[in-house]
Amino acid sequence: MDINIKTKLNDxxxxxxxxxxxxxxxxxxxATFMLVGYAAVDKEKPEILSNRIExxxxxxxxxxIIDIVDNRDAREMINVEVVxxxxxxxxxxTYEVEVKxxxxxxxxxxxxIQVDIVDNTAPVIExxxxxxxxxxxxxxxxxSDIASYVKAIDNVDGDVxxxxxxxxxxxxxxxxxxxxxxxxxxxSGNETKETFEFAVSDMEPPKIELIQxxxxxxxxxxxxxxxxxxxxxxxVDEEVDVVVEGEVNTREEGIYPIKIIAKDAxxxxxxxxxxxxxxxxxxxxxxLSQTEITVDAGQAVNGRDYLVSAIDNKxxxxxxxxxISTIDTQTAGxxxxxxxxxxxxxxxxxxILTVTVKEVVIPVExxxxxxxxxxxxxxxxxxxVGSAYRxxxxxxxxxxxxxxxxxxxxxxGRTIPRTAAAQAAGGRVVSRSNLQPGDLVFFxxxxxGRISHxxxxxxxxxxxxxxxxxxxxxxxSINIMNYVTARRY
Numbered sequence: 001m002d003i004n005i006k007t008k009l010n011d012x013x014x015x016x017x018x019x020x021x022x023x024x025x026x027x028x029x030x031a032t033f034m035l036v037g038y039a040a041v042d043k044e045k046p047e048i049l050s051n052r053i054e055x056x057x058x059x060x061x062x063x064x065i066i067d068i069v070d071n072r073d074a075r076e077m078i079n080v081e082v083v084x085x086x087x088x089x090x091x092x093x094t095y096e097v098e099v100k101x102x103x104x105x106x107x108x109x110x111x112x113i114q115v116d117i118v119d120n121t122a123p124v125i126e127x128x129x130x131x132x133x134x135x136x137x138x139x140x141x142x143x144s145d146i147a148s149y150v151k152a153i154d155n156v157d158g159d160v161x162x163x164x165x166x167x168x169x170x171x172x173x174x175x176x177x178x179x180x181x182x183x184x185x186x187x188s189g190n191e192t193k194e195t196f197e198f199a200v201s202d203m204e205p206p207k208i209e210l211i212q213x214x215x216x217x218x219x220x221x222x223x224x225x226x227x228x229x230x231x232x233x234x235x236v237d238e239e240v241d242v243v244v245e246g247e248v249n250t251r252e253e254g255i256y257p258i259k260i261i262a263k264d265a266x267x268x269x270x271x272x273x274x275x276x277x278x279x280x281x282x283x284x285x286x287x288l289s290q291t292e293i294t295v296d297a298g299q300a301v302n303g304r305d306y307l308v309s310a311i312d313n314k315x316x317x318x319x320x321x322x323x324i325s326t327i328d329t330q331t332a333g334x335x336x337x338x339x340x341x342x343x344x345x346x347x348x349x350x351x352i353l354t355v356t357v358k359e360v361v362i363p364v365e366x367x368x369x370x371x372x373x374x375x376x377x378x379x380x381x382x383x384x385v386g387s388a389y390r391x392x393x394x395x396x397x398x399x400x401x402x403x404x405x406x407x408x409x410x411x412x413g414r415t416i417p418r419t420a421a422a423q424a425a426g427g428r429v430v431s432r433s434n435l436q437p438g439d440l441v442f443f444x445x446x447x448x449g450r451i452s453h454x455x456x457x458x459x460x461x462x463x464x465x466x467x468x469x470x471x472x473x474x475x476x477s478i479n480i481m482n483y484v485t486a487r488r489y
Contacts, residue, residue, distance in 0.1 A: 204235045401453050
Protein backbone atom coordinates (compact mmCIF):
# COMPACT_ATOMS: atom_id res chain seq x y z
CA MET A 1 0.00 0.00 0.00
CA ASP A 2 1.23 3.46 -0.81
CA ILE A 3 2.70 5.33 2.11
CA ASN A 4 0.30 8.23 1.61
CA ILE A 5 -2.72 5.90 1.92
CA LYS A 6 -1.22 4.40 5.03
CA THR A 7 -0.74 7.81 6.51
CA LYS A 8 -4.33 8.82 5.79
CA LEU A 9 -5.67 5.57 7.23
CA ASN A 10 -3.64 5.99 10.38
CA ASP A 11 -4.97 9.54 10.82
CA UNK A 12 -8.60 8.27 10.51
CA UNK A 13 -8.02 5.41 12.94
CA UNK A 14 -6.40 7.77 15.41
CA UNK A 15 -9.27 10.21 15.26
CA UNK A 16 -12.22 7.83 15.22
CA UNK A 17 -11.00 4.80 17.11
CA UNK A 18 -9.01 6.53 19.85
CA UNK A 19 -10.59 9.92 20.26
CA UNK A 20 -14.14 9.02 19.32
CA UNK A 21 -14.65 5.55 20.72
CA UNK A 22 -18.47 5.84 20.59
CA UNK A 23 -18.36 5.94 16.80
CA UNK A 24 -15.74 3.20 16.50
CA UNK A 25 -17.53 0.56 14.56
CA UNK A 26 -19.62 2.49 12.05
CA UNK A 27 -17.06 5.18 11.21
CA UNK A 28 -14.11 2.81 10.95
CA UNK A 29 -16.00 0.66 8.57
CA UNK A 30 -16.95 3.60 6.43
CA ALA A 31 -13.38 5.00 6.34
CA THR A 32 -11.94 1.68 5.36
CA PHE A 33 -14.44 1.30 2.59
CA MET A 34 -13.76 4.76 1.29
CA LEU A 35 -9.99 4.30 1.14
CA VAL A 36 -10.06 0.92 -0.47
CA GLY A 37 -12.61 2.04 -2.91
CA TYR A 38 -10.73 5.21 -3.78
CA ALA A 39 -7.48 3.35 -4.37
CA ALA A 40 -9.13 0.86 -6.56
CA VAL A 41 -10.55 3.52 -8.78
CA ASP A 42 -7.07 5.34 -9.72
CA LYS A 43 -4.91 3.04 -11.82
CA GLU A 44 -3.77 5.61 -14.41
CA LYS A 45 -0.06 6.53 -14.67
CA PRO A 46 1.23 10.13 -14.71
CA GLU A 47 2.23 11.46 -18.13
CA ILE A 48 5.64 13.08 -18.68
CA LEU A 49 5.04 15.75 -21.32
CA SER A 50 8.57 17.26 -21.60
CA ASN A 51 10.79 15.84 -24.30
CA ARG A 52 13.61 18.41 -24.23
CA ILE A 53 14.50 21.10 -21.71
CA GLU A 54 17.24 23.75 -21.45
CA UNK A 55 19.42 24.14 -18.40
CA UNK A 56 21.76 27.11 -17.85
CA UNK A 57 25.44 26.27 -17.66
CA UNK A 58 26.57 25.32 -14.17
CA UNK A 59 23.09 25.09 -12.61
CA UNK A 60 21.74 21.93 -11.00
CA UNK A 61 18.82 20.16 -12.64
CA UNK A 62 15.54 21.19 -11.00
CA UNK A 63 13.06 18.36 -11.55
CA UNK A 64 10.16 20.73 -10.98
CA ILE A 65 10.73 22.20 -14.42
CA ILE A 66 9.80 18.91 -16.09
CA ASP A 67 6.20 19.11 -17.30
CA ILE A 68 4.22 16.17 -15.82
CA VAL A 69 0.42 15.68 -15.53
CA ASP A 70 -1.75 13.15 -13.72
CA ASN A 71 -5.43 12.30 -13.97
CA ARG A 72 -5.99 12.97 -10.28
CA ASP A 73 -2.86 14.44 -8.56
CA ALA A 74 -1.62 17.97 -8.92
CA ARG A 75 1.96 18.44 -10.21
CA GLU A 76 3.34 19.11 -6.77
CA MET A 77 1.90 15.81 -5.50
CA ILE A 78 3.79 13.78 -8.09
CA ASN A 79 7.11 12.32 -7.00
CA VAL A 80 9.82 12.75 -9.66
CA GLU A 81 13.30 11.20 -9.58
CA VAL A 82 16.24 10.60 -11.93
CA VAL A 83 16.74 6.97 -12.79
CA UNK A 84 19.72 7.30 -15.11
CA UNK A 85 21.70 10.33 -16.39
CA UNK A 86 24.78 11.40 -18.39
CA UNK A 87 24.25 15.02 -17.39
CA UNK A 88 27.30 17.32 -16.87
CA UNK A 89 26.21 20.87 -16.15
CA UNK A 90 29.80 22.13 -16.38
CA UNK A 91 30.01 21.24 -20.04
CA UNK A 92 27.88 22.65 -22.84
CA UNK A 93 26.02 20.02 -24.86
CA THR A 94 22.96 17.74 -24.98
CA TYR A 95 22.52 14.96 -22.43
CA GLU A 96 19.96 12.18 -21.85
CA VAL A 97 18.25 12.00 -18.49
CA GLU A 98 15.83 9.17 -17.61
CA VAL A 99 13.23 10.28 -15.07
CA LYS A 100 10.51 8.43 -13.23
CA UNK A 101 7.21 10.01 -12.11
CA UNK A 102 5.01 8.37 -9.42
CA UNK A 103 1.55 9.59 -8.37
CA UNK A 104 -0.08 9.26 -4.98
CA UNK A 105 -1.47 5.83 -5.85
CA UNK A 106 1.90 4.42 -6.86
CA UNK A 107 1.23 4.65 -10.54
CA UNK A 108 4.60 5.37 -12.21
CA UNK A 109 6.03 6.07 -15.59
CA UNK A 110 9.60 6.61 -16.93
CA UNK A 111 10.89 8.60 -19.85
CA UNK A 112 14.22 9.72 -21.35
CA ILE A 113 14.40 13.53 -21.69
CA GLN A 114 16.96 15.51 -23.70
CA VAL A 115 18.64 18.17 -21.54
CA ASP A 116 20.51 20.96 -23.34
CA ILE A 117 23.20 22.71 -21.24
CA VAL A 118 23.25 26.20 -22.71
CA ASP A 119 25.13 29.47 -22.13
CA ASN A 120 22.77 32.42 -22.11
CA THR A 121 24.89 34.65 -19.85
CA ALA A 122 26.97 37.47 -21.36
CA PRO A 123 30.44 38.35 -20.02
CA VAL A 124 30.74 40.92 -17.26
CA ILE A 125 33.05 43.94 -17.72
CA GLU A 126 34.54 45.21 -14.47
CA UNK A 127 37.07 47.98 -13.69
CA UNK A 128 40.39 46.89 -12.21
CA UNK A 129 41.94 48.08 -8.99
CA UNK A 130 40.18 50.61 -6.81
CA UNK A 131 38.03 51.95 -9.63
CA UNK A 132 34.29 51.72 -9.08
CA UNK A 133 31.25 52.36 -11.21
CA UNK A 134 31.63 53.70 -14.70
CA UNK A 135 34.46 56.20 -14.05
CA UNK A 136 37.91 54.68 -14.43
CA UNK A 137 41.08 56.53 -13.44
CA UNK A 138 43.96 56.27 -15.87
CA UNK A 139 47.50 57.61 -15.23
CA UNK A 140 48.59 60.29 -17.64
CA UNK A 141 51.29 58.98 -19.98
CA UNK A 142 50.25 55.50 -18.88
CA UNK A 143 49.32 52.51 -21.01
CA SER A 144 46.73 53.03 -23.72
CA ASP A 145 45.75 49.37 -23.53
CA ILE A 146 42.16 49.11 -22.28
CA ALA A 147 42.99 45.76 -20.71
CA SER A 148 45.21 47.60 -18.23
CA TYR A 149 42.14 49.13 -16.60
CA VAL A 150 39.20 46.71 -17.07
CA LYS A 151 38.64 42.96 -17.18
CA ALA A 152 35.93 40.84 -18.80
CA ILE A 153 34.92 37.53 -17.19
CA ASP A 154 32.53 35.02 -18.72
CA ASN A 155 30.76 32.23 -16.80
CA VAL A 156 31.85 29.67 -19.38
CA ASP A 157 34.87 31.06 -21.23
CA GLY A 158 36.52 32.61 -18.18
CA ASP A 159 38.77 35.60 -18.88
CA VAL A 160 37.76 37.16 -22.19
CA UNK A 161 39.54 40.48 -21.57
CA UNK A 162 41.72 40.10 -24.70
CA UNK A 163 38.53 40.17 -26.79
CA UNK A 164 37.28 43.53 -25.51
CA UNK A 165 36.67 46.03 -28.30
CA UNK A 166 36.31 49.80 -27.95
CA UNK A 167 34.61 52.33 -30.19
CA UNK A 168 37.61 54.71 -29.86
CA UNK A 169 41.21 54.34 -28.74
CA UNK A 170 42.24 55.46 -25.27
CA UNK A 171 44.57 58.49 -25.36
CA UNK A 172 46.67 58.94 -22.19
CA UNK A 173 48.86 61.76 -23.47
CA UNK A 174 46.82 64.51 -21.84
CA UNK A 175 44.83 64.94 -18.65
CA UNK A 176 41.06 64.90 -19.21
CA UNK A 177 37.95 62.72 -19.61
CA UNK A 178 37.20 60.29 -22.45
CA UNK A 179 33.92 58.44 -22.99
CA UNK A 180 34.52 55.00 -24.46
CA UNK A 181 32.04 52.22 -25.17
CA UNK A 182 33.38 48.71 -24.63
CA UNK A 183 31.93 45.49 -26.00
CA UNK A 184 32.85 41.84 -25.63
CA UNK A 185 31.25 38.53 -26.68
CA UNK A 186 31.70 34.99 -25.46
CA UNK A 187 31.97 31.88 -27.63
CA SER A 188 28.19 31.38 -27.43
CA GLY A 189 27.55 34.81 -28.92
CA ASN A 190 26.39 36.48 -25.75
CA GLU A 191 27.48 40.12 -25.94
CA THR A 192 27.96 42.82 -23.33
CA LYS A 193 28.23 46.47 -24.26
CA GLU A 194 28.90 49.15 -21.64
CA THR A 195 30.03 52.76 -21.69
CA PHE A 196 32.72 53.98 -19.28
CA GLU A 197 34.23 57.35 -18.49
CA PHE A 198 38.03 57.22 -18.50
CA ALA A 199 39.52 59.98 -16.34
CA VAL A 200 43.12 60.52 -17.46
CA SER A 201 44.75 61.93 -14.33
CA ASP A 202 48.08 62.62 -12.68
CA MET A 203 48.20 59.68 -10.30
CA GLU A 204 51.96 59.41 -9.87
CA PRO A 205 53.64 61.13 -6.91
CA PRO A 206 56.90 63.04 -7.36
CA LYS A 207 60.06 60.98 -7.37
CA ILE A 208 62.65 61.65 -4.66
CA GLU A 209 66.08 60.34 -5.61
CA LEU A 210 68.53 60.39 -2.69
CA ILE A 211 71.92 61.16 -4.21
CA GLN A 212 73.91 60.15 -1.13
CA UNK A 213 71.44 57.57 0.15
CA UNK A 214 69.61 57.83 3.46
CA UNK A 215 72.67 58.99 5.39
CA UNK A 216 74.22 62.01 3.63
CA UNK A 217 77.17 63.84 5.19
CA UNK A 218 77.74 67.61 5.28
CA UNK A 219 81.01 69.30 6.09
CA UNK A 220 81.20 71.35 9.24
CA UNK A 221 80.40 74.99 8.52
CA UNK A 222 79.11 74.34 5.03
CA UNK A 223 75.67 75.43 3.81
CA UNK A 224 72.91 72.84 4.00
CA UNK A 225 71.66 72.44 0.46
CA UNK A 226 68.77 70.07 -0.30
CA UNK A 227 69.81 69.87 -3.95
CA UNK A 228 73.06 68.20 -2.92
CA UNK A 229 71.27 65.25 -1.32
CA UNK A 230 68.06 64.84 -3.35
CA UNK A 231 66.85 65.16 -6.93
CA UNK A 232 63.06 65.66 -7.05
CA UNK A 233 61.18 65.20 -10.32
CA UNK A 234 57.55 64.78 -11.35
CA UNK A 235 55.99 63.07 -14.35
CA VAL A 236 53.84 66.15 -15.15
CA ASP A 237 54.87 69.24 -13.21
CA GLU A 238 58.15 71.01 -13.81
CA GLU A 239 58.04 72.51 -10.33
CA VAL A 240 57.09 70.57 -7.21
CA ASP A 241 56.23 71.94 -3.79
CA VAL A 242 58.98 70.68 -1.45
CA VAL A 243 58.94 70.97 2.33
CA VAL A 244 61.71 69.88 4.70
CA GLU A 245 60.65 68.99 8.21
CA GLY A 246 63.51 69.30 10.70
CA GLU A 247 66.62 71.47 10.84
CA VAL A 248 70.30 70.92 10.14
CA ASN A 249 72.88 72.99 12.04
CA THR A 250 76.16 72.68 10.17
CA ARG A 251 77.92 74.60 12.95
CA GLU A 252 77.46 71.70 15.31
CA GLU A 253 78.58 68.17 14.61
CA GLY A 254 75.93 65.47 14.99
CA ILE A 255 73.14 63.58 13.21
CA TYR A 256 69.97 65.43 12.21
CA PRO A 257 66.87 63.45 11.11
CA ILE A 258 64.77 65.28 8.52
CA LYS A 259 61.75 64.44 6.38
CA ILE A 260 61.55 65.54 2.74
CA ILE A 261 57.96 65.99 1.51
CA ALA A 262 57.29 66.56 -2.19
CA LYS A 263 53.78 67.39 -3.46
CA ASP A 264 52.72 67.94 -7.06
CA ALA A 265 49.86 70.06 -8.38
CA UNK A 266 47.51 67.05 -8.41
CA UNK A 267 48.07 66.50 -4.70
CA UNK A 268 50.22 63.39 -5.06
CA UNK A 269 52.73 63.23 -2.20
CA UNK A 270 56.10 61.52 -1.73
CA UNK A 271 58.14 61.39 1.44
CA UNK A 272 61.72 60.43 2.28
CA UNK A 273 63.36 60.12 5.68
CA UNK A 274 67.02 61.13 5.81
CA UNK A 275 69.60 61.24 8.62
CA UNK A 276 71.98 64.10 7.86
CA UNK A 277 75.37 63.84 9.53
CA UNK A 278 77.47 66.95 10.12
CA UNK A 279 81.16 66.35 10.67
CA UNK A 280 84.48 68.07 10.01
CA UNK A 281 85.77 66.69 6.73
CA UNK A 282 87.91 69.59 5.48
CA UNK A 283 91.63 69.84 6.17
CA UNK A 284 93.17 73.21 7.03
CA UNK A 285 94.18 75.44 4.13
CA UNK A 286 97.90 76.19 3.94
CA UNK A 287 98.78 79.44 2.18
CA LEU A 288 102.34 80.06 0.94
CA SER A 289 103.66 83.36 -0.30
CA GLN A 290 105.28 81.48 -3.16
CA THR A 291 105.05 77.93 -4.42
CA GLU A 292 108.27 77.99 -6.48
CA ILE A 293 111.59 79.63 -5.77
CA THR A 294 115.11 79.47 -7.21
CA VAL A 295 118.26 79.71 -5.09
CA ASP A 296 121.94 79.33 -5.65
CA ALA A 297 123.69 76.23 -4.47
CA GLY A 298 124.78 76.61 -0.88
CA GLN A 299 122.23 79.35 -0.18
CA ALA A 300 120.30 78.70 3.02
CA VAL A 301 116.50 78.39 2.68
CA ASN A 302 114.17 78.78 5.65
CA GLY A 303 110.81 77.27 4.71
CA ARG A 304 108.94 79.20 7.40
CA ASP A 305 109.78 82.43 5.57
CA TYR A 306 107.33 81.39 2.86
CA LEU A 307 104.49 80.23 5.14
CA VAL A 308 101.68 82.81 5.25
CA SER A 309 98.97 80.95 7.20
CA ALA A 310 97.17 77.69 7.90
CA ILE A 311 93.45 78.13 8.64
CA ASP A 312 90.98 75.35 9.49
CA ASN A 313 87.23 75.59 8.90
CA LYS A 314 86.55 74.44 12.48
CA UNK A 315 89.72 74.85 14.52
CA UNK A 316 90.66 78.26 13.14
CA UNK A 317 94.30 79.37 12.92
CA UNK A 318 96.66 76.37 13.11
CA UNK A 319 99.66 78.08 11.55
CA UNK A 320 101.87 77.37 14.55
CA UNK A 321 101.18 73.64 14.14
CA UNK A 322 102.55 73.42 10.61
CA UNK A 323 105.48 71.04 10.23
CA ILE A 324 108.08 72.06 7.65
CA SER A 325 110.67 69.78 6.08
CA THR A 326 114.21 70.90 5.21
CA ILE A 327 116.32 70.52 2.09
CA ASP A 328 120.02 70.42 1.26
CA THR A 329 120.94 73.27 -1.05
CA GLN A 330 124.59 72.31 -1.41
CA THR A 331 123.86 70.34 -4.57
CA ALA A 332 121.94 71.54 -7.62
CA GLY A 333 118.56 70.14 -8.58
CA UNK A 334 114.80 70.48 -7.99
CA UNK A 335 113.86 69.93 -4.39
CA UNK A 336 110.70 70.24 -2.31
CA UNK A 337 109.90 71.68 1.08
CA UNK A 338 106.78 70.00 2.44
CA UNK A 339 104.34 71.75 4.77
CA UNK A 340 101.92 69.52 6.71
CA UNK A 341 99.30 70.20 9.37
CA UNK A 342 96.24 68.35 10.73
CA UNK A 343 93.14 69.54 12.54
CA UNK A 344 91.52 67.97 15.61
CA UNK A 345 89.37 65.74 13.39
CA UNK A 346 92.49 64.26 11.81
CA UNK A 347 92.14 65.94 8.42
CA UNK A 348 95.65 66.44 7.02
CA UNK A 349 96.69 69.28 4.74
CA UNK A 350 99.84 69.44 2.69
CA UNK A 351 101.53 72.12 0.61
CA ILE A 352 104.70 72.00 -1.43
CA LEU A 353 107.30 74.69 -2.00
CA THR A 354 109.35 73.72 -5.05
CA VAL A 355 112.95 74.87 -4.72
CA THR A 356 115.18 74.91 -7.75
CA VAL A 357 118.83 74.89 -6.62
CA LYS A 358 120.88 76.17 -9.49
CA GLU A 359 124.53 75.65 -10.16
CA VAL A 360 126.52 78.71 -9.16
CA VAL A 361 128.37 80.25 -12.09
CA ILE A 362 131.07 82.59 -10.89
CA PRO A 363 133.35 84.36 -13.38
CA VAL A 364 137.01 83.93 -12.52
CA GLU A 365 138.82 87.18 -12.06
CA UNK A 366 141.18 87.82 -14.91
CA UNK A 367 139.39 85.36 -17.18
CA UNK A 368 135.62 86.17 -17.44
CA UNK A 369 135.08 83.27 -19.83
CA UNK A 370 136.16 80.77 -17.22
CA UNK A 371 133.62 79.71 -14.58
CA UNK A 372 133.07 76.81 -12.23
CA UNK A 373 129.92 75.03 -11.08
CA UNK A 374 128.64 74.27 -7.62
CA UNK A 375 128.60 70.50 -7.99
CA UNK A 376 132.41 70.32 -7.71
CA UNK A 377 134.84 71.19 -4.91
CA UNK A 378 135.99 74.26 -6.77
CA UNK A 379 132.42 75.45 -7.14
CA UNK A 380 131.84 75.17 -3.38
CA UNK A 381 135.06 77.02 -2.69
CA UNK A 382 134.07 79.81 -5.07
CA UNK A 383 130.64 80.03 -3.40
CA UNK A 384 132.36 81.03 -0.15
CA VAL A 385 134.10 84.11 -1.63
CA GLY A 386 133.44 86.95 0.79
CA SER A 387 133.32 84.73 3.87
CA ALA A 388 135.46 85.60 6.89
CA TYR A 389 138.86 84.26 7.76
CA ARG A 390 139.28 82.66 11.16
CA UNK A 391 142.15 80.44 12.25
CA UNK A 392 141.04 76.83 12.72
CA UNK A 393 137.58 77.41 11.16
CA UNK A 394 136.09 74.97 8.63
CA UNK A 395 132.95 76.86 7.59
CA UNK A 396 130.40 77.25 6.55
CA UNK A 397 130.72 81.01 7.13
CA UNK A 398 134.36 81.34 8.28
CA UNK A 399 137.51 79.47 7.26
CA UNK A 400 141.23 79.28 7.48
CA UNK A 401 143.12 78.33 4.32
CA UNK A 402 143.16 74.55 4.74
CA UNK A 403 139.70 74.63 6.36
CA UNK A 404 138.26 76.10 3.15
CA UNK A 405 139.82 73.27 1.12
CA UNK A 406 138.60 70.61 3.58
CA UNK A 407 135.02 71.99 3.61
CA UNK A 408 134.82 72.39 -0.20
CA UNK A 409 135.81 68.79 -0.88
CA UNK A 410 133.54 67.57 1.89
CA UNK A 411 130.54 69.31 0.25
CA UNK A 412 131.46 67.63 -3.03
CA GLY A 413 131.34 64.27 -1.30
CA ARG A 414 135.07 63.68 -0.81
CA THR A 415 137.37 63.73 2.18
CA ILE A 416 140.87 65.16 2.23
CA PRO A 417 143.29 65.83 5.12
CA ARG A 418 142.55 68.81 7.37
CA THR A 419 145.87 70.77 7.49
CA ALA A 420 147.83 72.35 4.65
CA ALA A 421 150.91 70.21 5.34
CA ALA A 422 148.83 67.00 5.34
CA GLN A 423 147.01 68.08 2.19
CA ALA A 424 150.35 68.71 0.44
CA ALA A 425 151.49 65.25 1.43
CA GLY A 426 148.48 63.55 -0.22
CA GLY A 427 146.91 63.52 -3.61
CA ARG A 428 148.81 63.34 -6.86
CA VAL A 429 151.58 65.74 -7.74
CA VAL A 430 150.73 68.11 -10.56
CA SER A 431 153.20 70.33 -12.37
CA ARG A 432 152.52 74.04 -12.41
CA SER A 433 152.17 73.96 -16.20
CA ASN A 434 149.37 71.32 -16.02
CA LEU A 435 147.21 72.94 -13.34
CA GLN A 436 143.44 72.44 -13.65
CA PRO A 437 140.55 74.04 -11.72
CA GLY A 438 140.16 72.19 -8.41
CA ASP A 439 143.87 71.45 -7.94
CA LEU A 440 145.35 72.54 -4.61
CA VAL A 441 148.31 74.91 -4.83
CA PHE A 442 150.69 75.32 -1.88
CA PHE A 443 152.91 78.26 -0.84
CA UNK A 444 155.59 79.17 1.68
CA UNK A 445 156.15 82.39 3.54
CA UNK A 446 159.75 82.60 2.30
CA UNK A 447 161.41 81.21 -0.80
CA UNK A 448 162.32 77.57 -0.21
CA GLY A 449 160.57 77.61 3.16
CA ARG A 450 158.09 75.10 4.53
CA ILE A 451 154.49 75.01 3.32
CA SER A 452 152.42 77.57 5.21
CA HIS A 453 149.43 78.29 2.94
CA UNK A 454 147.06 76.54 0.47
CA UNK A 455 144.61 77.75 -2.17
CA UNK A 456 142.44 76.13 -4.85
CA UNK A 457 143.25 76.76 -8.48
CA UNK A 458 140.25 78.08 -10.47
CA UNK A 459 141.95 78.63 -13.82
CA UNK A 460 143.47 81.56 -15.60
CA UNK A 461 146.33 81.71 -13.10
CA UNK A 462 143.84 82.48 -10.35
CA UNK A 463 143.02 80.76 -7.10
CA UNK A 464 140.38 81.10 -4.37
CA UNK A 465 141.73 81.00 -0.83
CA UNK A 466 141.18 82.18 2.69
CA UNK A 467 143.88 84.79 2.81
CA UNK A 468 144.02 86.86 5.98
CA UNK A 469 141.54 88.19 8.57
CA UNK A 470 141.50 91.39 6.51
CA UNK A 471 140.77 89.81 3.09
CA UNK A 472 138.71 86.77 4.10
CA UNK A 473 137.98 84.35 1.30
CA UNK A 474 138.96 85.92 -1.99
CA UNK A 475 140.29 85.51 -5.49
CA UNK A 476 144.01 85.97 -5.95
CA SER A 477 146.74 85.32 -8.46
CA ILE A 478 148.87 82.29 -7.69
CA ASN A 479 151.90 84.57 -8.17
CA ILE A 480 151.36 86.68 -5.07
CA MET A 481 153.17 84.18 -2.84
CA ASN A 482 156.08 81.76 -3.00
CA TYR A 483 154.71 78.87 -5.04
CA VAL A 484 155.89 75.45 -3.78
CA THR A 485 153.84 72.62 -5.34
CA ALA A 486 150.36 71.42 -6.41
CA ARG A 487 148.24 68.34 -5.65
CA ARG A 488 145.22 66.86 -7.42
CA TYR A 489 142.58 64.92 -5.40
